[in-house]
Amino acid sequence: MAQARSMRADARRNRELLLEAAVEAFAAHGEGASLDDIAKRAGVGSGTLYRHFPTRQALLEAAYVDRIESIAERAGELAERLPPGEALVEWLNELGAGMLRIRGLRALLGAAVGDGGTECCDPLKSAVSRLVGAAREAGVLRRDVEPVDVLRLAHGVATASELAGGEGTQIRRYLELLMTGLRARGAP
Amino acid sequence: MAQARSMRADARRNRELLLEAAVEAFAAHGEGASLDDIAKRAGVGSGTLYRHFPTRQALLEAAYVDRIESIAERAGELAERLPPGEALVEWLNELGAGMLRIRGLRALLGAAVGDGGTECCDPLKSAVSRLVGAAREAGVLRRDVEPVDVLRLAHGVATASELAGGEGTQIRRYLELLMTGLRARGAP
DNA sequence: ACCTGAACACCGTTCAAGT
DNA sequence: ACCTGAACACCGTTCAAGT
Numbered sequence A, B: 001m002a003q004a005r006s007m008r009a010d011a012r013r014n015r016e017l018l019l020e021a022a023v024e025a026f027a028a029h030g031e032g033a034s035l036d037d038i039a040k041r042a043g044v045g046s047g048t049l050y051r052h053f054p055t056r057q058a059l060l061e062a063a064y065v066d067r068i069e070s071i072a073e074r075a076g077e078l079a080e081r082l083p084p085g086e087a088l089v090e091w092l093n094e095l096g097a098g099m100l101r102i103r104g105l106r107a108l109l110g111a112a113v114g115d116g117g118t119e120c121c122d123p124l125k126s127a128v129s130r131l132v133g134a135a136r137e138a139g140v141l142r143r144d145v146e147p148v149d150v151l152r153l154a155h156g157v158a159t160a161s162e163l164a165g166g167e168g169t170q171i172r173r174y175l176e177l178l179m180t181g182l183r184a185r186g187a188p
Numbered sequence C, D: 001a002c003c004t005g006a007a008c009a010c011c012g013t014t015c016a017a018g019t
Helices: A009-029 A035-042 A047-052 A055-082 A084-101 A105-113 A118-135 A146-163 A170-183 B009-029 B036-040 B047-050 B056-081 B082-103 B105-113 B117-136 B147-164 B169-183
Strands: none
Touching: A009 A035, A009 A047, A009 A055, A035 A047, A035 A055, A035 B169, A055 A084, A055 A105, A084 A105, A084 A118, A084 A146, A084 A170, A105 A118, A105 A146, A105 A170, A105 B036, A105 B056, A118 A146, A146 A170, A146 B036, A146 B105, A146 B147, A146 B169, A170 B147, A170 B169, B009 B036, B009 B047, B036 B047, B036 B056, B036 B169, B056 B082, B056 B105, B056 B147, B082 B105, B082 B117, B082 B169, B105 B147, B147 B169
16 A cells, blocks of 8 residues: 555545544444444545555554554663563553553454464564563573564453453553463473 | 243244354354344244344353353362362363354353353353362462453463464463463562 | 344445546 | 445344234
């Protein structure tokens, strides 16, 4: 999907309007919000939505790409300020909070660590790889755990806290349980 | 929903046909299978489906109620044969395998430990309560973890392994990580 | 008392016609 | 090159008419 200057002015404007409407709609009605409704609220024909974003997944990705990048950037800041183990936990905590606050982000990460994975969550994968690498070298992480395992489990933990209905108080507890398991030496 | 003898013979038969079709459809197309299709395959009108099962959730529950009970019963057998900690892990492993094998069971447990909870998963809640209680008394489980936390985390772990696309090899690893965290003494 | 199936509303997706 | 919106297919849900 071309996103560059090469778009006609009205096309670029429509794309922007669609994204604004999408962010609003996903926040209000979850990741399953009506696409037709999004087009209507953006003031464009439904065909225009499909021209810009051929699938729901593509729209979700475009709507949240900047959030994903800002979460990924936090990894660097935390790595500077905290020891490796704590930096990883803290980052997972922020990632989890983001998944609870921004509806649809969890679905996006889920697809990324599954088989429907696109490149949109690559910044998160790079971030967790760096944090996991550092934690391993510091000896606070078992060596048989891959970065992608950590993302999957973080996704699972976010699911668990969403089920608990909490606003982020549960996720900290669950992450600490998980981290204790990750810290222990590998199974025989 | 009356399920007793009080139903007319044709009603009881239709109910049975609907359940068979539902189990098949959920297995083939996931928990979102078309209800209209289920009615057609059962050879009844769509209104009949709604008369027996007013919501998709009600149909899911009726379709899997016996599986749920048989998983719950396994808890007792395992508790007799194994020490408390191992019995809990083993049971969680079987529960997880069930969630991966039978599509829709995970959704059902998710609803049960969330706010949309009905009484259909109560056997599972009782089972985990007994196992957790025994493990606590044996001193192999931290005391600040509630049975419902364990179910939620098991649900999360099953989600994580489903994302991994495995057929039950990952879930064992993930459960062991989780169990290590559950075993450790409570946080300060 | 229960069943049927037409009818309605809603949503996703496509595409011919328009600028 | 891009947009529009009518058209189509599909699904969930209701309800008047039938037995």
